[in-house]
Amino acid sequence: MRSRTVRPAPPIHFSLWARISLAIPVIIVLGFIYVPILLIMLLSFQGPQGGATFPIRDPGTLWYRSLTDLSVITDHPDYLGQAVFDFRASIGNSLKLAVTTAVVSTTIAMAAAQAMRSGFRGGRLATYAILLGIVTPGLAVSLGLVTVSSELGITSGLFTTGIVAHIVWTMPFSFLLFMVLFNRFDRQLEEAAYTLGASRLEAFFTVTVPVMKPAVIGSFLFAFMLSFDEYAHSIFIMGADRTLPLMLVSAAQLRITPSIFALGVLIITVSLILLLAYVVNVRRTFRRQELQGA
Template sequence: MDGSAGIPWAPATTRRRRFGHRARSRITAWVLGTLTVIFLLYQWLPIFTLSVLSFSGENGGTTFPMNGVSLHWYRELWEASVMGDFKPPLGRSFLLAVACAVTTCLLSVAAAQAMRGRFRGHDAFFYLILLGIMAPGLLVGFGFALLCRILGIETAWNTTAYLVHVSWALPFGFLTMLAIFNRFDPRLEEAALTLGASRWTAFRRITLPIVLPGVIGTLLFGFSLSYDEFARSMFTTGADITLPLAVMAQLDRQLTPELYAIGTATTAASLLAILGTTATLWLLRRR
């Protein structure tokens, strides 16, 4: 029995403590929520500003005040009449990002699965994968291009740039899958194996559905990190440039709201992809 049960003021003291704890929790939640909103506004305000300026009129500039409101620069972007055709670099960036996302996903899941076995040399393997994050992007791209030149390999967006992008995105996907597998209960797999399932069947029917949110996360990491990568693409893409290189090249020539339009369009597409992924995960969880 609680020694304070016979003391008349004990219940009132306990209620006051609970009330104080709830009040502190609410204040902490409001403070952290406010700081989060301020940080998000600080992060997204420049993008929102560019999005507004992308709807300038035909004679509009790249700064405020806006000269009219229209979709003129989006039409120019599609017709490629002012700054050149952005559609080929956009297509290359999209295909490269998709290939990088799929490769990153497969290698991340396989590497994280291997790390669960604690094989000999797993520590060296772990830090070897993380080298993609530690090394500066410009040095990686320049060094890889120099190596290709020594070996007589021609740089191209779908070969050399693809390999460099995978080396950049793989550590993020790998760390994501490690975090997912650290919360995974291995007894679920052991139960399936005990009941006669093969390792592939146990992975496909038990493991993969549980870690599916992490797998989708690695896909998003691979796509987003490859799609807007500039530093590692500068020396490894070759003659057929990707979208980030095309945008940066245009900044040295002429700055028009058309650049804002392409930035707004790609940002909107990324947000739609994230919302679609979130909706898919929500439906899977409901099932």
């Protein structure tokens, strides 16, 4: 029996002119993404006197070092007394929140996707309910949370209101990822495990979880990055604990310093490395699964 698979479309032969004109929008989009990123990469190596614009004076890694130790700037002989920002506390807060959010949202999403897979009354309604978390404007979620929590006498903070808003935001993405990968999942694997005498729990941990590893890792990474970068779901509700995006926006409104760029470069680089590692890993896993299946 030959299963009908969708093959990639045949190549179309375009004239050189057609190719060039079709490449223009691509170049514009890539330009708008990468030219600014390249610029802040250069500007993040600005010297102590230089600001957020060209030219670069006395290039060095000063602003990177200032992220962990502000005195590098303030004790510098060329320091002009301009505003500098201390991001350390907010980075710590964001990391703590993002890790917790990622763990919780992966756990809940996997449970929810597992439940949806078996199908139950109201399952579709529940799916829509989960996805509402993506569609609802973050500002409204934050506002709702802060009014309710103050009504209930809950102090807003990182691990009270903050984490709830972030899980409402990240969990639907994790859930979608699990749903997509569960669709590829071969039911017979689990059934084979049952036939061989495994209990449901054993089958879940020895068969389902290992096969779903790409989704678990992906959901963790994705939720982590979403939470770490999230701004709209963070305003009003963090109380005294400021997260990094909050800090970045208020700093950017006051004064743009090269330390903001240095931080931006670090975050972009780390995100790209994580993404690349994940893509490579998933491709390898899928290829192995396909080979084993063949």
